[in-house]
Amino acid sequence: MLGRGERRQRAQDALDELRKALRLALGAAQATRQAAQTTKDQLEFEQAVMRLGLAKARLDPEITELRGRPALAKTWDKVIAERDELYARWHPEGPERLRRLVAAAAPGAAGSPWHDWLSKVGEDTGGVAPAMWRVGTAVVEEAPREDEFPVAVPLLDRAHLRVNSAPDNRSVVDSLVETLLLRLMSYFRPGLVKVHLWDIGHLTGSLPNLQPLTSAGLLTVHDPTRLDDLLAELAGHIRRVHAKAMREGETSLRSVCVTKGERIEPWRVVVLFGNGERLPDEQQRELQRVARTGIDAGVSLICVDVPLSANSPLETIAFTDSRHATTSMTGPGVRFRPDDAPDGSLASRAAAAIAADLVARRGKPRTFDDLLPEELGKLSSKEELRAPVGFADGVPVEVVIGDATPHALIAGPSGSGKTNFLYAMLGGLAARYPPSELELYLLDFKEGVSFAGLAPGRKDPSWLPQARLVGVNVNTDREFGLALLRFLTEELARRAEAAKRQEVTKLAELREAEPEGHWPRIVAVIDEFQALFGGRDRITQQATVLLEDVARRGRSQGIHLVLASQDIAGIEAFWGKPAVFEQCTLRIAMPKAKRVLSETNNAAFSLPRWHAVINHDSGVPHGNQVAHIPDASAKGTFDALQARLWAAGNSLAPRLFDGAHQPLLAESPDFTDPPGPLLGQIIDVECRAATMALDAVPGRNLAVIGTATADALSIMESITFSLARKHSPGSVDFSIWCAVPALQERVTRLAKILTAIGHAVDHRTDESIAKLAPASGERPRYILFFAVDAAHQWLERKEPPAMRSGLDDLRALLKNGPANHVHTFGWWRGVGRLKDTLGFGGTDDIGAWVALDVQGAELNTLAAGQVIDWAPRPKRAIYFDKSTHSSPDVIIPFDTVESE
Template sequence: MLGRGERRQRARNALEELRKALRLALGAAAAARQNAQTRKDQLEFEQQVMRLGLARARLDPAILEARQQPALAQTWDKVIAERDELYAEWHPKGPHRLRELVKEHSPGVAGAPWQEWLGNPVSQKTGGETPAMWRIGRAVVEQAPHEEEFPVAVPLLDRAHLRVTSVPDSRSVVDALVETLLLRLLSTYRPGLIRVHLWDIGHLTGSLPNLQPLTAAGLLTVHDPTRLDDLLADMAGHIRRVHAKAMRAGETSLRSVCVTNDERIEPWRVVVLFGNGDRLPDEQQRELQRVARTGLDAGVHLICVDVPLSANSPMETIMFSDAQHATTTMTGTGVAFHPDPAPDGGMASRAVTKIAEDLITRRGKPRTFADLLPGELGQLSSREELRAPVGFADGVPVEVVLGDATPHALIAGPSGSGKTNFLYAMLGGLAARYSPDELELYLLDFKEGVSFAGLAPGRKDPSWLPQARLVGVNVNTDREFGLALLRFLTQELARRAEAAKRQEVTKLSELREAEPEGHWPRIVAVIDEFQALFGGRDRITQQATVLLEDVARRGRSQGIHLVLASQDIAGIEAFWGKPAVFEQCTLRIAMPKAKRVLSEHNNAAISLPRWHAVINHDSGVSHGNQVAHIPDASAKGTFDDLQKKLWATGTSLAPALFDGAHQPLLGDAADFVDPSGPLLGQVIEVSCRAAAVSLDAVPGRNLAVIGTATEDALSIMESAAYSLARKHEPGSCDFSVWCAVPALQERVTRLARILVAVGHSVDLRTGEDIAQLVPSSGERPRFILFFAVDSAHQWLERKEPPAMRSGLDDFRALLKNGPANHVHTIGWWRGTGRLKDTLGFGGADDIGAWVALDVQGAELNSLAAGQVIDWSPRPKRAIFFDKSIHSSPDVIIPFDTLDPS
C-alpha cells in the first residue's frame, strides 16, 4: 500500500499533466482562431480589392494602410501575381477576340463608329433578326501596360433593358451615350419601327436636343414630368395588346412572331427615363417593375438613367465614377469603360431630320381602299376569328378583330365624321378575305338613308356582295324589322348551341372541327343607328333589350358578332343599369369628336382629324388606343369595284332587301310564284315573306280589312284577289267583286277585267243589286271581294216583305256558313265600329283574320282574342292577325299592285 505522501504526489502529477494538456489545447485553439481570422481578413481584403479594381485599390487609403500588415501584403502580392498571369494569357489575343465578337454580334450600324453611318441614306430594314449587341463605347484593362482597347456593346432590342447611374459631372456624357445608342437604333431600321418615349423628371423639354426633330413625325414623344403614370399605363396597355396579338398568331412573344414573318408587325418602344437617383413613389415603382418584367417580349425596352430599378428580367448596368470612367456589368470590375465620343451635333440633328422626313413622306403616300385588300380574295378561314385591316398608322395596317376575345364592336361618331365610310372599309376588308362559306353579313341601317342599299342588286347595278344575306335600309320607322333581326340571330344561336351540345363542344371553332359538313360561317350583324330600336317605352323596346343582351352574351362562343353603330350612345335609356351589351362590346371605334364610346376618361377622339378613327380592342381604356387613317372606301371605284369582282366569281344567292321607303311589288314577291292563299303584304321580318291567309273550308275563314287608308286598303284587297287568281287554275273558281262607292268603281272595274282576262268568272256589282246577289254556296270555291262594306249598309239593311229579311241578314249568314261551303269573304270596313255593326251580336267569330290600317291598337283588342294590341298607325303599314296562328300581330307593308304580273 502506498503511503499518504505518495498518493498526494501522484495526484499532483496528474493535475500537472491535465494543466499541460489544457495549455496545449488552448494554445492550439488560439492559433487556429488567429489563422482563421487572418484568412478571413485576407479574403475580405481580396474581395475589397476586386470590387474596387486594382487601379482604384492602389490609390485607396484604406487599402494602402491594410497592405502594411504582412498577411494582407501577401494577399496583395497574390492578386497582382494572378492578374499578371491572366494578363499574360489575355494580352496576345483577348482584345482581338472581343473585337471579333462585337463585330459578329453588332453588325453594321449596331457596331460601327458613328462617322461611318450617321446621315447616310435611311435604312430599309423592316425587322427579322435583330443585332444581339449594340456598341456603347470602348474599354481597357486597368493598370495593364501597353494594353489594347476593345469595344463594349450591350444587348438591347428584344433582349435586355439598360440602367445608367451617373455622377454630378457626368450628365452630358450620359446624355451623349444615350443619344448615340438611340441614333444607332433609329438608323438601323425603316423609319417608324423605333418609337422613343422620353421622360425627364427635371425637364419638360431639353433632354436629348439633337433628337427633337423626331417629334414632328411622332417618332419621339416627350412626356410631361408630372405624368409618369400616364406613360407607364400606356406601355402596360401596349404590352397587353401585343401579347394578345402574339398569342393569336400562336407565338409566345412578339419577337418570335416577327422572326417568323421576317417583318416587324409592331414598332419597338424604347422608353428613356431620366430620374434624380431617388426611388419613385411606390405605385409608380411597382408599375415600372411590371413594365420591365413583361416588356421585352412585347418590344418595350427601358433605358433608365438615375432611376433605381431591379426587375426579374435581363438588365445591363453602367455606373459612372467620373465624367470619363465607368464600369459595366458586361465587363465587370478591373476594366475601365469609356463611352464613345459624342457625335457631331449638327450631323445628328440633320440625320434625325432626314429620318423624320422620310417617315412623313411614307405617310404622305396615298393610302387607298385598294391597300386594304389582300393579294388573293377569299383565302382566310374564320374558324378562330375574323380580322381585317381598316386603316393605316404610319403606313402600317391597323386591324379590327372579331372573335372570342373581342366578340362585338361599338362604333360612334357624329354626323359627317366618317362612320359610314369606316363601315365600308371594315366590310370590304372582311369580304375580301372571307368567302360566303366563312362569313355572312346582316346589314341594317335605321337612319333615313340607303347606306347599304348598294350591297344588294339594283336597277343600275345588278351585282351584290356575296357575303350579304340581308340588307335593310330606311328602317327608321320600322323598328319591328330590327326586332325581327334579333329574333333571327337568337334562333340561329339556338341552332348552333344545339349542334354544339350534340357534338359535346363549346365553341364555334370546335363545332366546325367536330361537324365539318355543317354550314357554320361566322355571322356579323351590323346595325347602324341601333339606338332607334330603343326609342320608345313599348313592347318593341322591351323585347329588343332582352334579345340584344342575349345575343351579346352568348354570341361570343357561337361565332355571332354584333357591330353596333350610333351617332351618340348617351341617350339609350333602355340600357340604364343594364351594361351587359356594352361590356361585351370590347372592340370600340371612335370617329372624330365621338363621345361616350371609349372609357370615361379617354378623350382621344375629341381632337382626331377627319378620315381618322381610334381603334380600341380593350373596352375603350386609353392604353388600347390605336389611331388609324381610314382611306376612302365609299367613292366610285373602291368598294363597288371589289363587290363586282366578288360577285363575278361567286355563286351565292342575292341578299334579301328590305327598303322601308318603298312598297314591295306584288309581282316580285317570292310567295307570288306559288301562293298558298291570298297574299296581303310583306311581313316585316328577316325572311321578307308575304303574309297569307289560309282559306280552308272551316268556319271563320273570312278576312276583314279595317281602316280609312283607301290606297292601302285597295292594295291589300287587290293583292288578295291577284294571288287567289294565280293560285287557282282558270275556270276553277269564281269571284264576286262588290263595291258601293262610286269613286272606287274605276279601280274595282279594272280589277274585275284583269280577273276575267286570266280566265276566271267574275260577278261584278256596283249598285243596289249587291243586296240581292249574296250567294250562299257553290260547287267550287267562290271568293267575295267586298269593297267598303259599310257603304252598302243602306241597301243591305232594307227589309222586303213578306219575309222581312234584309240583305244584311243574308250577308251575316254568308259570313257564318259560307267558309264551310267554300265561299270566303274578303271585306273592307272603314272602322272597327262599322265592322261590328255588320257582324252584329256574336258575329266576331266569323272573322278569323283581319288586317288593320289607320286604327289605334286599343280599338282592336276585342278582335284579338283578348290580346293587348300595341299599335300606332303609320303610313303604308298595317298589322295582320290570324286567330288560328298568331299570338301577336305581324306588321306588314301592303304590296304595290299596279303591275301584278
Template sequence: MFGIGERRQRARQALEELRAVLRLALGAAEGGRVAAQTAKDQLEFEQSVLRLGLAKARLDPEVTDARGRPALADTWHRIIAERDEIYTGWHPDGPNRLRRIVAESAPGTAGGPWQDWLGRLGQDAGGTAPVMWRIGTAVVEQAPRDDDFPVAVPLLDRAHLRVNSGPDSRSVVDSLVETLLLRLLSTFTPGLVRVHLWDIGHLTGSLPNLQPLTSAGLLTVHDPTRLDDLLADLAGHIRRVHAQAMRAGETSLRSVCVARGQRVEPWRVVVLFGNGERLPDEQHRELQRVARTGLDAGVNLIAVDVPLSANCPLETIIFGEPHRATTSLTGPGVLFRPDPALDSTQASRAATAIAADLVARRGRPRTFEDLLPARLEQLTSHEELRAPVGFADGAPVEVVLGDATPHALIAGPSGSGKTNFLYAMLGGLAARYSPAELELYLLDFKEGVSFAGLAPGRKDPSWLPQARLVGVNVNTDREFGLALLRFLTQELARRAEAAKQQEVTKLAELREADPDGHWPRIVAVIDEFQALFSGRDRITQQATVLLEDVARRGRSQGIHLVLASQDIAGIEAFWGKPAVFEQCTLRIAMPKAKRVLAETNNAAFSLPRWHAVINHDSGVAHGNQVAHIPDASAKGTFDSLQARLWATGNSMAPKLFDGAHQPPLADALDFANPTGPLLGQIIDVSCRAATISLDAVPGRNLAVIGTATEDAMSIMESSALSLARKHSPGSCDFSVWCAVPALTTRVCALASKLSLAGHSVDLRTDATIADLTPASAERPRFVLFFAVDAAHQWLEHKEPPLMKAKLDDLRALLRNGPANHVHTIGWWRGIGRLKDTLGFAGGDDIGAWVALDVQGAELGTLAAGQVIDWSPRPRRAIFFDKSTHSSPDVIIPFDTQDLP
C-alpha cells in the same frame, strides 16, 4: 508510506505536466486562430482584387500595402497565375468566338460601325428585333489591345439598360445613349421606335443631335417636374397593349408581332436621366411596375443615374473613368470602352432624315385603299375579326371583334363622320374575310339609304358578298329591328345546340369540332339604334330583352353587335340594362361624342374632323387610340372594293328591306310559287310574304278593314293575282264584286288579268251583287268583294213576299262557304261596318284579317280579346290569322301596278 516531502514533489510534477499540456493546447489554439485569420485575410484580399480588377488593383495603395505581407503576397501570385492560366486557355479563340456571337446576335445596323449605317433609313417592318445591340468594345485586363471584342446588350422586348456614370463621364454616357438610340431608329421603318426623354436636370437640350425627331413625334421631351404624368401614360399604354395581346390569344406584344410578321405597335424607348438619388417612394414604385411589365408591352427603359432594381431583365454599365467601365454582361475583370462618339453633324442629319421620311409618309393622304390588304379575303375568323379603320402617325389602327371585345358602341353627332367610319370598318372586314368567314346584317334607322348600295340596285347590280340582309329607311318600322334581334337569338340557340352536341362552349371550338359546318362570325350593324327604343310600348320591351340576351351570349357564339347612335345618353331602356353597355367593350367616339367613353375620358371633345377615338377597354382613357379615318364613301372607294369582291361571283344577293318603297309583287320570293293569297310583305328578316291557308274548313275567309283605299286595293289585288298563279288555268273560279263606281275601272282591270290567266271570272259592279253565289261549288271559288259595306243598300233590301234580306245570304256564304271550297276575301271600310255585316254571331266566320287605318284598341274583339299595340301609319297594315298567330304581324302591301 511516503513522506510529506515526497508527496509535495509529486504534486509539483503533476502540476507541471498539466501546465505543459495547457501550454500545448493554448499554442495549438493560437496557431488555429492565426491560420483562420490568415485564411480570412486571404479570401478578403482575393475578393477585393477581383472586385477592383487586376489593373486597378495594381495601382490601389491598400492592395500594394497588403501585398507586402507574405501570406497575402502568395495569394496575389496565385491570382496572377490563375489569371494567366485562364487567359492562356481563352486567348487563342476566345475573342473570335465572342465576335462571332455578337455578329450573329447583332446583325446589320444593330452591330455595325456607325459609318456603315448612319444616315440610311431603316426598312425592317419589325416582326422581330435583333437579340443584341452593340454599345462598344471590351478587353480582358492586361490583355493586348488586339484581343478586344465587341460588346452588345439585349434591349428591345428583352431587357432594360441601366447606366451609372462616374466623375466627368456624363458626356461619354450621353454619346453611348445617343448612338444606341440612333441604331434602333435606323434599323426599323421610321415610326416603329418612339423615344421619350426625361432629364431631371434639363428642361430641354438633352441629346441635342436627336432633337429633329421631335417634329415628327418620334422624340417626346417630358417636363422634369412631371415624371408622374409620364409614368401614368406608360402604365396606361402597357395595360392597353396587354389587353390587345390577350385579345389576340398571345401573352406579349412580341409574340403578336412574330405571329403577324410585322410590328403592330411601335416600341417605346424611355430614357430617364437622373442624379443618382432615389426617386420619391411613389414614383419609385410606379417605375418598378413599369419596368416589370413594360417589356411584354414593348416599353424599354434606359435609366441613367436612376436607381432601378426591378425583378426583371436588366443589364448595367458602371463608369469609373470617362472611357473605362464595367458591364454586368462582361464582369469586373473586363474593361469596357464605349464606341467613339458619332459625328454630331451627321447624327443630326440622320435624325432629320428619319423624321422627314415619317412626315412625308404621313403627309401622303391616307386613302381607303391603304386600309385594304394586298390579297382579298385571306383571313380566317376562327378566333376573331380584325381590320384597320384608320391611321395614327402613319400606322394602321385596328378594330377587333372577338371573345374579349364582343360588341362595339359608336357615337357621334350628325356630321361627325359616323357613317364614313362604318364604311371604313365594313370595307376593312370585307376585304379580309370571305362570306364563309363573315356575314353582315346591316340596319339603318335613319331616313336615308346609307347601306342601300350594299344590295343590288337598278343602276348598280353588284352587292357586298358578305352582306346577308340590308335594311334601310326603317325609321318608322321598328318591328324590323325587333325582327333582326329575334333572328339573332334564334341563331344563338342554333349555335348553342350545336355546341352542346359537340361538347364545346365557344365558336372557335365548335368550328374545330365541326369543320364541315357553316359557322361564320356574324356582325349585326344597327345605325341609329336608339330608334328601336323610342317608344314605351311592346316593341321597346321586347327589343330590350332580346338585345340583352344577344349581348350576353353572343360573345361565345361568334355573334357581334355594332350599335351606332348620334347620342346614347337619352336611351332610357338601354341604360336600364347595364349588361348591354358593359358587353360593348369596344367604344368608338367621333368628334364631340358624349357618354360613349368613360365618364372622365374627354378625348372626343377635342377631336378634329375625320378622326375618331378607338378604345377596346370599355372607354377607359388608357385605351384611347386616336385615328384618322380616310374617306370611305366617296366614289371609287368602297364601291370599287365591292365591285372587286362581287366579281368573284361566290355569294348570293342579300335581302333588301327598304321601308320607303312598297315591294313589287312580281319580286316577292313567294310569288313564284304561292301557297295561298299573298297579302303583303311581313316586316321580318326573311322578307317573306304574309299568306293564309284557304282550306275547306269553317272560318277560312279574310277581311280587309280600313278606309285606306290604295292599300286595301293592293291587298285585294295581290291576293287575287297570287291565287290565280297558285291554281292552274281553269282549275278555280273568281267572283269579283265591287259596289263603288270610282273603283270600277281598276276592278275591271283585275278581272281581265284573272281571265287572261285562264280562270272563270264572275264580274259584278251593280245590284246583281245581291244575287249571291250558292255556298257550294264543284271547284274552288274565291269571292273578291270590294267595299262590302257599300253594297249594303242592296244586301239589306227585302224582297216580297218573304221579305228576306240578301244580307242573310252573305252571312250564310261566309259561314258555310269555306267548308264547301268557297272563300270570301272582303274589304270593309270600318270595323263597325264589318260587325254590321257579320251580325251578332258571325265573328267566327272571319278567320283572318288585315287592318289598315284602324286603331289597335278597336281590334281586340277580332283577336280573342288581346290588347293590340297598333297605331296606323301610311303603307302599313297589321295582319292576324286566328289559326296560326299568337300576335299580329305588321305587313307592307305589295305594289301591284306594274304586274302584267
C-alpha cells in the same frame, strides 16, 4: 507498499504530463487560429483588391499599408501572378474574339461607328432586333490601348438599361443615351421605334439634338410633373399588346413578329432621367411593373439615375468619374469608356432625316386597296375575325371581333366618317373571309341607302357575297330591327343546342366537333341602332330583352353585334341596364364622338377628319389606337372589291328590305306557288308574304279595314292575283263586287284580267250586289267585295214577301260560306262600318283582318280582347288571324300595279 513520498512523486509526474499535453494542445490551437486568421486576412485583402481593381489598388493607401505585411504581400504577388497568367492567355485572342462577337451580335448601325450609318435611313428587318447594341469601348485594367474591345448591351425585346452618373458628367451621359437612341432609330425603318422622354429636372431641352423627331411623332417629351400619366399609358399599352399576342397564340410580341415575319407594333423605348432618389412609392411600384412586363410587349427602359431593381433582365453602366465607368456586362475589372458622340449638328440633321423619311412614307396616300390582302377569302373565322381598318404611322390598325372582343360600339356625329368606317371594316372582313366563314346582316335606321349597294340593284346586279340580309330606310320600321334580333336569338338557340349535343362551349370547339355543319361567324351591323328603342312600347321592351340576350350569349356562339350611332347619350332603354355596353368591349370613336369611350377618355375630341380611335378595352384610355381611315366609299373602292368578290364565285343574293319602296307582288318568292291569298310582305328577316289558310271551317273570311284607298286596293288585288295563280283556270269562281263609281275602272280591269286568265267572274257594280246567292259546295268560290259599307243602301233593303235583306244574306254567307268553300274578302272603310255589317255577334265570322289607317284602340274588340299597340303610318298595315296569331304582324302592301 509505496511510501508517501513515492506516491506524491508519481502524482507530480502525471500532472507534469498533463500540463505538457495541454501546452501542446493550446499551442496547436493557437497556431491553427493564427493560420485561419492569416487566411481570412488574405482572402479579405484579395477581395478588396479585386473590388478596387489592380490599378486603383496600387494607389490606394490602405492597400499599400497592408501590402507591407509579409502574409498579405504573398497574396498581392499571387494576385499579380494570376492576373499575368490570365492576361497571358487573354492577350493573344481575347480582344479580337470579343470584337468578332460584338460584330456578329450588333450588325450594321447596331455596332458600327457612327460615321458609317449616321444620317442614313434604316431598312425593314422583318420585325427582329439585333441581340446587342454598342455603347462604347473597354479595356482590361493596365492593358495596352490596342487591346480595347467594343462593349454592347442587350436592349430591344431583351433587357432594360440602367445608367448611374457621376458628379458633373450629365453631358457625357446625355451623349451616351443620345447616340444609343440614334443607333436604334437608324437601324430600322422609321416608325418602328418610338421614344418617350421624361426628365425630372427639365420641362424642355433634354436631348435637344433629337428634337426633330417630335414632328413625326417618333419622340414624345412628357411633362416632368406627369410621370403618373406616362406610366399609366405604358401599362395600358403593355396590356393591349399582351392581349394581342395571346390572340395570336404567343406569349410575347417578339414571338408574334417572328411568326409573322413583320413588326406589328413599334418598339417603345422609354428614357427616364431622375435625380438619384427613389420615386414615390406608388410610382416606383408602377415603374417596377412596367419593367417586369414591358420587355415581352416591346417596351424597353433606359433609366438614368432612377433606382430600379426589376425582376427582369437589367444591365447597368455605372460611371466612376466623368468619362469612365464599369458595366454589368464586363465586370469591375474592366474600364469602360463611352464612344465619342457625333457633333450636335450632325446628330440633329440625322434625326431630321429620319423624321423626314417617315413623313414622306406617310405622305404616300394610304388607300382602301392598302387594307386588302394579296389573296382574297383565305382566312378562317374559327377563332376570331380580324381586319385592318386604317393606318397609324403607316402601320395597319386592326379591329378584332371574337371571344375576347365579341361586340363593337361605334359612335360619331353626322359627317364624322362613321359610314366610311363601316365600309372600311366590312371591306377588310369580306376580303379575308369567304361566305362560308362570315355572314353579314346589315341594317340602317337612317333615311338613306348606306348598305343598299351591297344587294343587287337595277344598275348594278352584283352583291356582297357575305351579305345575307340588307335593310335600308328602316327608320319607321322598327319591327324589322326586332325581327333581326329574333332571328339572331333563334340562331343562337340552334347553335347552343348543337354545342350542347357535342358537349362543347365555344364556336371553335363546335366547328372541330361538327366540321360538316355550317357554322360561320355572324356579324350583325345596326346603324343608328338607338332608333330601335325610340318609343316606350312593346317593340322597345322586346328589343331590349333580345339585344341583351344576344350580347350576353353571342360571344361563345360566334354571333357578334356592331352597333353604330351618332350619339348614344339618349338611349333611355338602357338606363340601369349596362349589360349590352359592357359586352361591347370594342369601341370605335369618330371625331367629336361622345360617351362611346370611357368617361375619362377624351381622345375623340381632338381627332382630325378621316381618323378614328380604335379601342379593344371597353374605351379606357390605355386601349386607344388612333388610325387614319382611308376613303372606302368612293367609286372604285368598296364597289370594286364587291365586283371582284361577286365574280369570284356563286353565292346567294342577300335579301333586301327597303322601307322606302313597296315590294312587287310578282317578285315575292311566295307568288311563284302561293300557299293561299297573299296580303302583303311581313316585316321580318325572311321577307315572307303574309297569307291565311282557307280551310273549310267557320270564320275563314277576311276584312280589310281603313280609308287608305290605295293600300286597300293593293291588298285586295294581291289576294285576287295570288288566288288566281293558285288555282288552274276555270277551277274556281270569283265574285268581284264594287259599289263605288270612282273605283269601278280599276275593279273592272281586275275582273277582265281574271277573265283573260280563264277564270269565271261574277262582276257587279250596281244594285244586283244585294242579290246574293247562298253558299254552294260545288267548287271553291272567292268573293272580293270592295267598299262593302258603300253598298249598305242596297243591302239593307228588304224585299217582300220574305222581307229578307241582302244584308241578311251577306251575314249568312259569312257564317256558312267557309264550310262550303265560299270565302269572302271584304273591304270596310272603318271598324264601326264593319260592325254595322256583321251585327251582334257577327265578329266571329271574320277570322282574320288587315287594318290600315285605324288606331290600335279601335281594333281591340276584333282581337279577342288583346290590346293592339298600333299607330297607323303610310304604306303599312297590321294583319291578325285569330287562329294563328298571338299578336299582329306588320305588313307592307304589295305594289300590284307594277306587277301587272
